[in-house]
Amino acid sequence: xxxxxxLDFISHKFSASAEPTxxxxxxxxEPSELVALIGxxxxxxxxxxxxxxxxLIPTEGCVRINSHQVAKPSAKWNMMFQKASLYxxxxxxxxAALGLLFDGVPKAEAAERVDxxxxxxxxxxxxxxxxxSLSGGQQQRVALARSLATDPEVLxxxxxxxxxDAFTRTQLQxxxxxxxxxxxxxxxxxxxxxxxxxxxxxxxxxxxxxxxRIVGEQKVGLPWPxxxxxxxxxxxxxxxxxxxxxxxxxxxxxxxxESDESNVAKSAA
Amino acid sequence: xxxxxSQSIPVTNMMPNMSRFLGLFKSLQYPALGxxxxxxxxWVGGYMIEANPDLSAFSAFAPAxxxxxxxxxxxxxxxxxxxxSSLYRILAGLVWGIAIGVPVGVTVGYFGVALKVTNVPFQxxxxxxxxxxxxxxxxxxxxxxSAIIFLIVMATVWPIIFSTAHGxxxxxxxxxxxxxxxxxxxxxxxxxxxxxxxxxxxxxxIRLAVGVAWVVLVPAEYLGVTSGLGYAINDARDxxxxxxxxxxxxxxxxxxxxxxxxxxxxIKRFNWHVE
Ligand SMILES: Nc1ncnc2c1ncn2[C@@H]1O[C@H](COP(=O)(O)OP(=O)(O)OP(=O)(O)O)[C@@H](O)[C@H]1O
Ligand SMILES: [Mg+2]
Numbered sequence: 022x023x024x025x026x027x028l029d030f031i032s033h034k035f036s037a038s039a040e041p042t043x044x045x046x047x048x049x050x051e052p053s054e055l056v057a058l059i060g061x062x063x064x065x066x067x068x069x070x071x072x073x074x075x076x077l078i079p080t081e082g083c084v085r086i087n088s089h090q091v092a093k094p095s096a097k098w099n100m101m102f103q104k105a106s107l108y109x110x111x112x113x114x115x116x117a118a119l120g121l122l123f124d125g126v127p128k129a130e131a132a133e134r135v136d137x138x139x140x141x142x143x144x145x146x147x148x149x150x151x152x153x154s155l156s157g158g159q160q161q162r163v164a165l166a167r168s169l170a171t172d173p174e175v176l177x178x179x180x181x182x183x184x185x186d187a188f189t190r191t192q193l194q195x196x197x198x199x200x201x202x203x204x205x206x207x208x209x210x211x212x213x214x215x216x217x218x219x220x221x222x223x224x225x226x227x228x229x230x231x232x233x234r235i236v237g238e239q240k241v242g243l244p245w246p247x248x249x250x251x252x253x254x255x256x257x258x259x260x261x262x263x264x265x266x267x268x269x270x271x272x273x274x275x276x277x278x279e280s281d282e283s284n285v286a287k288s289a290a
Numbered sequence: 291x292x293x294x295x296s297q298s299i300p301v302t303n304m305m306p307n308m309s310r311f312l313g314l315f316k317s318l319q320y321p322a323l324g325x326x327x328x329x330x331x332x333w334v335g336g337y338m339i340e341a342n343p344d345l346s347a348f349s350a351f352a353p354a355x356x357x358x359x360x361x362x363x364x365x366x367x368x369x370x371x372x373x374x375s376s377l378y379r380i381l382a383g384l385v386w387g388i389a390i391g392v393p394v395g396v397t398v399g400y401f402g403v404a405l406k407v408t409n410v411p412f413q414x415x416x417x418x419x420x421x422x423x424x425x426x427x428x429x430x431x432x433x434x435x436s437a438i439i440f441l442i443v444m445a446t447v448w449p450i451i452f453s454t455a456h457g458x459x460x461x462x463x464x465x466x467x468x469x470x471x472x473x474x475x476x477x478x479x480x481x482x483x484x485x486x487x488x489x490x491x492x493x494x495x496i497r498l499a500v501g502v503a504w505v506v507l508v509p510a511e512y513l514g515v516t517s518g519l520g521y522a523i524n525d526a527r528d529x530x531x532x533x534x535x536x537x538x539x540x541x542x543x544x545x546x547x548x549x550x551x552x553x554x555x556x557i558k559r560f561n562w563h564v565e
Binding site for chain 1: 471
């Protein structure tokens with residue numbers, strides 16, 4: 022079952038003298054919800070995601086998962102990165118089972134669980150392969166299996182598909198939300214790609230830059246599976262694109278940001 | 291299985307054997323040339339010594355007497371005792387060098403502060419010849435054997451520390467992040483991530499250490515002890531048995547080469563990088 026994530030008035034400065042990177046971020050992500058976080062490069066998306074993973078503690082406010090304050094990383098809220106970061110001295114199987122090994126799960130049980138997961142992500146014939154012999158997409162599938170092996174309540178994805186070819190990316194954009202929906206995992210994906218957000222999320226959060234804050238959000242009420250060619254998909258993408266343009270710095274942008282903020286305020290009220 | 295098939299089998303089996311043999315021959319031809327040149331130089335040197343009346347007492351350094359002394363030493367079995375003592379000392383020194391060098395190297399590589407603090411002292415200590423510690427070693431240890439092992443440790447720790455620390459600093463930071471994220475404890479991080487990641491660097495450090503240690507061992511054995519290859523050289527000099535002396539030098543070179551080969555095989559064995 023998925024967990025809820027509360028972002029409780031998070032602000033963050035990387036150094037005491039610096040401008041805040043994140044400011045007054047407040048949101049609640051429901052159990053099993055699929056959320057996309059979009060925003061310009063450097064606006065603090067990764068920073069926020071690291072906080073949800075417990076890899077970084079905000080200087081103000083906190084992240085709560087199921088109302089418990091996140092103070093350190095846990096395999097129950099798992100993060101996937103742009104790079105698969107597999108360990109080359111371990112086989113595919115060993116890589117996928119790593120979280121279970123850390124958790125002290127007996128070898129046989131771990132092997133069994135990982136076996137099923139590797140079948141599911143389509144790597145049945147690569148279980149004993151050297152990870153350095155895999156393609157980028159296959160490596161990212163191993164990383165996905167590794168993240169799922171520990172039965173996470175939350176899956177955090179930091180631009181996980183941006184280094185993949187378009188075909189593999191589209192496939193994974195379809196598979197990952199399916200897996201999360203089947204298992205009730207709460208998913209948060211950080212992306213630059215509005216199509217990816219529309220393809221994968223129930224709700225999209227839009228971040229502005231300097232300081233990083235959530236300036237808009239959009240429900241994506243589209244049915245599954247999402248088809249890029251559907252009229253609804255394209256309308257949603259255009260809608261998000263409009264909102265996203267509003268986060269541009271500059272005068273026109275600032276107005277748009279403010280109107281976005283008042284929208285958020287209204288919808289919250 | 292047709293008859294034509296059974297006839298073709300020897301042919302197809304012969305070809306790879308032939309080409310493998312040729313390949314081996316090709317791969318050995320340059321080392322063979324190098325060895326031949328070395329022997330030729332040695333022979334010329336021996337010839338010149340013999341031709342010079344002032345030096346003719348040393349004519350036993352030439353290849354022919356040396357090899358016959360070597361054959362003598364091997365067939366009488368007297369070559370094994372000094373080899374055994376020397377190998378024991380170098381292995382004991384190396385074990386200590388690894389036991390101290392790897393943990394120190396990991397600490398220095400992992401904690402930026404430790405690196406900054408230790409950089410100057412380590413670079414300073416590293417530049418001191420291990421042999422310079424001899425007087426200290428003699429005072430500090432009650433047996434000559436321990437004193438020599440101490441010198442070997444002083445020779446081996448530095449390359450192991452520096453290579454290990456370098457390896458730790460090269461570890462992909464994402465490897466730490468992912469492992470932390472998957473719930474690795476400190477000990478698991480060390481045993482499952484850090485140590486396997488730096489294995490190649492540690493082995494490279496050990497290889498350097500073995501080279502230095504072997505070079506330092508012989509002069510260290512000139513002092514005090516009555517066993518080992520260094521002692522055998524000294525002994526041969528005192529008894530004017532120059533052919534034996536040269537034979538011991540030959541043994542030292544061959545064993546040194548052997549140790550280095552073992553290290554390079556181990557490096558290949560532990561290397562997880564895809565070439
Ligand atoms: N460890 C750090 N120390 C200091 N500043 C940092 C650190 N990490 C990130 N920053 C700064 O915080 C800001 C936000 O970084 P972050 O990586 O969260 O952005 P992002 O939205 O993920 O960008 P991108 O889309 O390019 O990945 C950037 O200006 C970055 O320079
Ligand atoms: Mg980022």
